[in-house]
Amino acid sequence: MPRLGVNVDHVATIRQARGGSEPDPVSAAIIAELAGADGIVVHLREDRRHIQERDCIILRQIVSGKLNLEMAPTDEMVKFARTLKPDQATLVPEKRQELTTEGGLDVVSGIEYLKPLIGLLQNDRISVSLFVDPDIDQIKAADRCKADAIEIHTGRYADARNEEERELEFDKIRMAASLGKKLGLSVYAGHGLNYHNVQRIVSIKEIEELNIGHSIVSRAVLVGMKEAVRSMIELINIKLLMGK
Numbered sequence: 001m002p003r004l005g006v007n008v009d010h011v012a013t014i015r016q017a018r019g020g021s022e023p024d025p026v027s028a029a030i031i032a033e034l035a036g037a038d039g040i041v042v043h044l045r046e047d048r049r050h051i052q053e054r055d056c057i058i059l060r061q062i063v064s065g066k067l068n069l070e071m072a073p074t075d076e077m078v079k080f081a082r083t084l085k086p087d088q089a090t091l092v093p094e095k096r097q098e099l100t101t102e103g104g105l106d107v108v109s110g111i112e113y114l115k116p117l118i119g120l121l122q123n124d125r126i127s128v129s130l131f132v133d134p135d136i137d138q139i140k141a142a143d144r145c146k147a148d149a150i151e152i153h154t155g156r157y158a159d160a161r162n163e164e165e166r167e168l169e170f171d172k173i174r175m176a177a178s179l180g181k182k183l184g185l186s187v188y189a190g191h192g193l194n195y196h197n198v199q200r201i202v203s204i205k206e207i208e209e210l211n212i213g214h215s216i217v218s219r220a221v222l223v224g225m226k227e228a229v230r231s232m233i234e235l236i237n238i239k240l241l242m243g244k
């Protein structure tokens, strides 16, 4: 059974909408681990739109499973990761204007740049995973970079507009996972996975870990709504009764 890493970025997105302190992604991480998550994932973006340094620092102290820091392969982020020492760094491409990570890292073009950077992280005992499209050349390049793992981008599979397209994308993921495993890389997958499309991905036996964020946070907001509203009504009623 693949492990589950829960990405709590979007708990921080709600917090940042008001600029206050709640909901705290750290509390969400604690509950996710209590519920059985194998690890916690956060993406510290250059624009700090959701996760902040403070979140990463507290998470490093309290996460008992794997702490996976998603980060752009920049000098600033490498410096931060080497101080934080997450269990794993997942290198992702980052564009300022994107709503979310739009595609895999171009490892083929960036091999000379990425190799020493990966080495620096590994020297600090941080395992390095590269977020890549299900593309044979990218996976071979990840192996040449001496990465520990690849995370296969499942976004195009998740966004497929029809069954034919979904099959095509699924096959690419299956072949990518098989190649990654053959090369000795750990194979993970993520992006866009939800309650409808995850089971198909689980059938790919080479995939050891899934990283899922948006769909879990979305579900949490809805399944928690009833209790949240009831608690508020209870408080209002108690106040009314005490006032009588």
Ligand code: PXP
Pocket: 007, 009, 043, 070, 090, 092, 100, 101, 131, 151, 189, 190, 191, 192, 193, 211, 212, 213, 214, 215
């Ligand atoms: N894996 C990577 C590398 C990502 O960048 C993201 C999004 O932050 C995820 C997994 C999770 O994607 P989603 O929020 O769509 O589940």
